[in-house]
Amino acid sequence: MxxxxxxxxxxxxxxxxxxxxxxxxxxxxxxxxxxxxxxxxxxxxxxxxxxxxxxxxxxxxxxxxxxxxxGFIDAHNHVRLGSDDACVQLAGAGTLDEIHARIRAWHAAHPGAEWIEAEAFDYSAIPGGRMPHATDLDPATGDTPAFVLSYDVHTAWLNTAALRGLGIDRDHTELPFGQAQTDPETGEPTGFVKDFAVKGLSRDGHRALRDLGVPWASPDRQYGRLAKSLDDAIGYGITTVVEPQNSLDDLALFERARAEGRLRSRIVAALFHPRGTSEADLDDFAAAAERFADDRLRVGPLKLYIDDVVEPRTAALLEPYAGCGHHRGETFYPADEFADLLAELDGRGFQCFVHATGDRGIRTVLDAVEHARSVNGPRDARHQVVHVECLDPRDTPRFAELGVVACMQPRHCAPEIAGPGKDWAENVGAGRWHKAWPMRSLHEAGAVLALSSDWNVAEMDPMAGIYTALTRRPLGGGEPWQPGETLDVETAVHGYTMGSAYANFLEDERGSLTxxxxxxxxxxxxxxxxxxxxxxxxxxxxxxxxxxxxxxxxxxxxxxxxxxxxxxxxxxxx
Incomplete structure (x- = not known):
């Protein structure tokens, strides 16, 4: 040796x-x-x-x-969102009756609560394949306002008391923290709020929720989630966490964690770039990157969204959703506008993490990177497409050609989460299942894979992710889904170490034992x-x-x- x-x-x-x-x-x-x-x-x-x-x-x-x-490098881990001990936990509640039972039990144990807050509801628990309504919550919550987040935190579900308390009615559906959906016949808000990840997790959206008295948005609750998640991360051997979506206000939480000795894992914090971000904001982002630049806490990349998620049919697909007529989802920007935006950010030297799940959303991002390279010239930007859930095979080689990193979460493609019978697989339709999380195809085409958990959308434990990447089977065993896209164990480990290090310009310091x-x-x-x-x-x-x-x-x-x-x-x- x-x-x-x-x-x-x-x-x-x-x-x-x-x-x-x-x-x-x-x-x-x-x-x-x-x-x-x-x-x-x-x-x-x-x-x-x-x-x-x-x-x-x-x-x-x-x-x-x-x-x-x-040490594992989790390239996409929402430690700041975490899992909130003050919320009703709905993970695994597969029916509306089970959701009601858990909420009633929590409310009975907290009879003086001013709000009922819950997290991790699964869309498939709502009968008939529809999105939830306030009237679905009301029997379990009564007149106490209820604020319920989906497992992916891309949508919120409110009861009638919360709609009333938050001032949401047919004339007020454009909210600082999302878009309230309305009944097509009556025009009244249904209690379902989409675009929460894009608006509710922004600085303005979070402030609005806090000012409206939603306890979940308070600084102390935020810090509690962060501290608990940081403890879990280091316990799993995650020595670097990439927190992908933060406002400038949130950086104080990491400073507090560092001062209190809770920042045992190293942090890379990306700053959220919602639509409407100004040149002055970009200057502030650049200043933050200069201020936070050591090996314990680094700030710098920008997080953007081009589409939403498949389960509520808000991701952008090339062809319509199965059984949904002509509906194929929307992008948050017209393609030309997004291409110009990415070229501007690229020209200023920013690295961009772009959330894209649908095949049309992913193609829009790749087209934008290609445009940025034509405007600014090629550079080692390492822009990331985050999630890459439904990828058209024609776009697979473009990742390596354009130097774009595929930041992916193996647990998302587990059969018990996205497979046959689940909303993801049913909404996309069997004819497109071959496009689902094509990790092997991307690896064989030369793309850099940065693997991650997307906690708390899925388990933080890298062992769960590595197992799923190797098998595409349920965590408890069972039949695989799309097994042609499995990885070997060395490639999966590389994705959780050197791949994620490279994706974040850390390869000279971390990712291998050198x-x-x-x-x-x-x-x-x-x-x-x-x-x-x-x-x-x-x-x-x-x-x-x-x-x-x-x-x-x-x-x-x-x-x-x-x-x-x-x-x-x-x-x-x-």
Whole structure:
């Protein structure tokens, strides 16, 4: 076994010995030991040589033959939204009756609550394939206003009392936090609000909700969600989190977490660019990127939307939704306008994360990147298409050709979430299932895959994502869906490490265990590179090291084969 080093042996701060290190670095794919000094890796090699790096004051970590990987980099994780303990949890509630039962139980336990708030409702729980109405909530909530978020946080569901309390009526449906849907016959608001992710999660939308007295939007509740999610992230071995959608106001939450010692994972925070963002806003974004630019908290990329989501039929498709006449969804910008916008942002040097789920939405983004390159000239921009749920095969090679990263979430394509019988698969129709999350096709075409959780739309645990990427089977086992698009385990691990590092301009510092890089790594309870895919779920991060400091160790992990955190039982909220 060869080794690499930055200097002649001298006592290191930390030495990891007797490990099976998968470095994700082709120059030295495997090692048995490594040494750390001043937060960075200074040596990797054979265990027999590790003693030369050990001296007085050196901490020695016994790997006990376990698998060691680079710390996971979750390229799209809404830690700031998180999962809210003050909300009724509706994940797994498959019927309206079950939703009612959970809300009634919560309300009985909190009889003085001024608001009933819930998260993670699944569209498929509403009978008849329709979107929910206020009258569906009223029997369980009575006169207490109710604010319920869908699992993807792209829509909100209000009861009659909330419509009244928030001032929503037939003359007031354009809201700071979304678009209230109306009954086509009466013109009255139904209680269903779309575009919540685009408007309600913006600075103005959040302020409006807070000013209207919705507790979910209060700063203390926001910080509670962030702190809990950060604890879960480090427990899973996620040493870098990319938080994809923040306003300038939200950055204070990360500063507080850092001051209080809760920022154990490194953060990359993207700033939200809603429609109407001004030149002055862009100047403020650029100033924030200069202010927050260290290896613990970095600000810089911009988050945009071109379409919405498939489940409520608001993603932009090339052909109409199955059984919906001529309806094929809309883009938030006309194609030419979006192309000019992206060219402007690209010209100012911004990296853009663009939410796109439908095949027409994705094509619109790729066309815009092509336009930006023609206007500004090619540059290493690494713009991302985020989600890539329904991709036309003609657009697959364009990712590599244009240098566009595919930021994807393997759990989204699990059969129990999006497969046959679920709203995603039924709305798209069987004739387009071959377009669903084509991870293998993109990889084979040379695209960079940055894999992620999209917590709390799905489980944060990378083991759940890796398992799904390998099998496209339900988490509890069962038949695969579109198994031709599975990945091998090395490719999936690369997507959660070096792929996500590259996607965020971090490849010189993170993503592999390489001499000179930050000493961020995880020791796993099972060797996921060798075990059967069905045995990957439940694998724990027994030791987590960030910058050479052990932030999680075995004694901090509860349970034999449990998964850290409470969200791993199924598709969670946002």
């Amino acid at each position: 060869t080794s690499t080093t930055t200097s002649s042996p001298a006592p290191a701060d930390l030495v990891l010995r007797d490990a099976r290190i998968h470095t994700v670095d082709p120059a030295l794919p495997a090692a048995e030991a490594l040494a750390v000094r001043d937060g960075r890796i200074v040596w990797l090699g054979a265990d027999a040589d590790a003693g030369r790096w050990t001296g007085e004051g050196t901490r020695v970590l016994d790997g006990r033959g376990r698998l060691v990987l680079p 001499v000179g890089k930050l000493a961020d790594f995880v020791v796993l309870s099972r060797d996921i590179l060798r075990i059967r895919p069905q045995d990957i779920p439940g694998t724990r991060a027994e030791v987590v090291v960030v910058g050479g400091e052990t932030v999680v160790d075995e004694e901090a992990v509860v349970g034999d084969e449990s998964v850290v955190g409470e969200e791993a039982s199924g598709r969670a909220a946002v």
